[in-house]
Amino acid sequence: MxxxxxxxxxxxxxxxxxxxxxxxxxxxxxxxxxxxxxxxxxxxxxxxxxxxxxxxxxxxxxxxxxxxxxxxxxxxxxxVGPSAARWAAGPTRAHGLGDRVAAPQMFISPDGRHIYNYGGWTGRGPQTDLEVSSADAYEAFARGAEAEPRFRLCPSSGAPAHPGGAQSLTPLWLPGGGAAPSQALVASLAPAGFLRAGDRAHLILAFGGGLGGYRHEHESLAVGVLADLGGDEAPRVHWVRPEASGSTPTRRCAHTATYVPARCFAEALNFPEGAVVFYGGHTENGRELAAPQVLCVKSWKWFDLPTHGRGLPTHGHSAALVERGGGAYIVFVGGGTGSILDDPARCQEHSVAQVLDLHTLGDVYRDPFLPTVQLAHESCAPGRHHTACRVSKDCVLLYGGGDNPDPAVCVLDLAAVVDAAVTAEMTQAAASAQAAETERRGLARRALSRLAAGLTRSVSSPATVALQDLGGGETTPTPRKFHASCSLYPWRPLLVIFGGWQVDRHFDDMWVLAHGDLASYGTPxxxxxxxxxxxxxxxxxxxxxxxxxxxxxxxxxxxxxxxxxxxxxxxxxxxxxxxxxxxxxxxxxxxxxxxxxxxxxxxxxxxxxxxxx
Structure with missing residues (x-):
């Protein structure tokens, strides 16, 4: 034309x-x-x-x-997020992982074929092993197959991170395998002969953790080159500790570490291979953290980016990346303060969501944290050491956590949380601008006081988003915290939970939750x-x-x-x-x-x- x-x-x-x-x-x-x-x-x-x-x-x-x-x-x-769920299979103890607590980290491979488990605390203390199982086996198990899935140890080389409980393990790709760092960067971290010509590999990042009793946190970091070639060949991992620069990384335990691709940051933040955003956790033998740190994936340089005090000190929370309306956000859910070994009266379980605006991260004039959003449910509060796994584009499934874990299986709409936080931010900005204009014009002090009081009420009454309870059926796991959880999104409407802790109890069982019709996978x-x-x-x-x-x-x-x-x-x-x-x-x-x-x-x-x- x-x-x-x-x-x-x-x-x-x-x-x-x-x-x-x-x-x-x-x-x-x-x-x-x-x-x-x-x-x-x-x-x-x-x-x-x-x-x-x-x-x-x-x-x-x-x-x-x-x-x-x-x-x-x-x-x-x-x-579309799920509307119902049922525990389709379990408990099984034939998985081969034994008894693990202190947040073993489970994740699914970029192609959806394998489920991995990293670390956790066993009878031998904190571990840094990586074990793998077939995702197909879990689907078959959920459909009633007699054979129970088993994990096997991945061959490992190099120097892993220093062991620690509640250590983070971050896959450097988005759900579905997208936006991963380049193969050139991956190859630069692999030793000679580890990858054959034409092989594709991916990166995982382990950081931090601590020893027992919420003490002795550390800042050890290791990047794993994960060669998952499919077929009958066992996945392999090589650990390397890249030379870091920039700010001093904060010793952390029970924190979150979220991979964010380059497109989600402002142009002033040059992260060509993306970056990992670390938030919360505890340090110095128990003090909760609120300020984020960012690690550039290409240069391995640390950044302390400015905030203005709106972040909430917390540990044992969860984090999820949301891209919405041309913006990019990290939603931090739940968490709390205080040691799990303390009297519950001395602890606090958070039932809120915090939203970090990635496009304003690094702006010296704007707080990247939006107003806090309250999460409403009749019994469940996603407090310390729950798990949150993505089950649709903008929904995560919450399970466990808190001083007295609830058996509820709940879905949180992350898009609704972001929208509520953005609306609250705009409302507060408009009220602040009106108050400033009133003061500039020199109007009566009483009018200014009324506006200030209205702004205070807006801050103290956060927006609210309800958690959707999915049920679970008649046979359910014992409620727990400090467990592992893995969603098979987007390939299968299944979620796996494993291990965990309750007062004076350790768990070694594994369960599979179906949040869709396994016969047809449903039509929402x-x-x-x-x-x-x-x-x-x-x-x-x-x-x-x-x-x-x-x-x-x-x-x-x-x-x-x-x-x-x-x-x-x-x-x-x-x-x-x-x-x-x-x-x-x-x-x-x-x-x-x-x-x-x-x-x-x-x-x-x-x-x-x-x-x-």
């Missing part, structure tokens, strides 16, 4: 591959709505297209086309059903008549909300959207184009979920 053409460009005139490319930029529900009303788009949204869109939207590197019975349902499962609301009957109707829009293939449920919904009206002659009428344009060569009486009748399409408003070119 040239600039001087007299004909406008219409999506209807584009080739199928270009139309599929256009649809990729729509949200999933919009694609489904458009497909329900536009015959051609419905045909183009085949399983191959949904497979591609699912991988792109959720940054999944490996997801075989035959792994899912319905790729539209798989997309919906990854987009809003995405329609592959089995929904289709009907062909004649639709009148602005004097034109179109034959439209539409799902029966979509038609019923449009009739119910008044967007469609059934006429006495059996056809349907709809008010045309603003500025309806005909494709080149279209007939204003019949609405048909000069091309094949099968390519006729219906323009409908965004309220119906369809998209007009």
């Amino acid at each position: 040239t600039e001087n053409t007299t004909n406008p460009c219409y999506i209807a005139t584009l080739a199928d591959d270009l139309q599929r490319h256009v649809m990729v930029f729509l949200e999933g529900p919009d694609c489904c709505g458009a497909g329900g009303a536009i015959k051609r788009w419905r045909a183009l949204q085949d399983e191959r297209w949904w497979h591609l869109k699912t991988k792109l939207d959720f940054c999944v590197g490996r997801w075989d086309a035959n792994d899912e019975p319905s790729w539209r349902a798989a997309y919906a499962r990854c987009k 609301d809003g995405y329609g059903s592959d089995d929904d009957d289709e009907v062909e109707i004649v639709l009148q829009v602005g004097g034109r008549r179109e034959r439209v293939l539409i799902e029966r449920s979509t038609l019923e919904a449009l009739l119910e909300n008044g967007r469609f009206t059934e006429l006495p002659n059996g056809t349907f009428a709809m008010q045309p959207p603003p500025a309806v344009m005909m494709p080149p060569g279209g007939d204003p009486e019949t609405g048909s184009s000069s091309g094949d009748d099968d390519d006729d399409e219906e323009d409908s408003s965004s309220e119906d979920g369809a998209r007009e070119a």
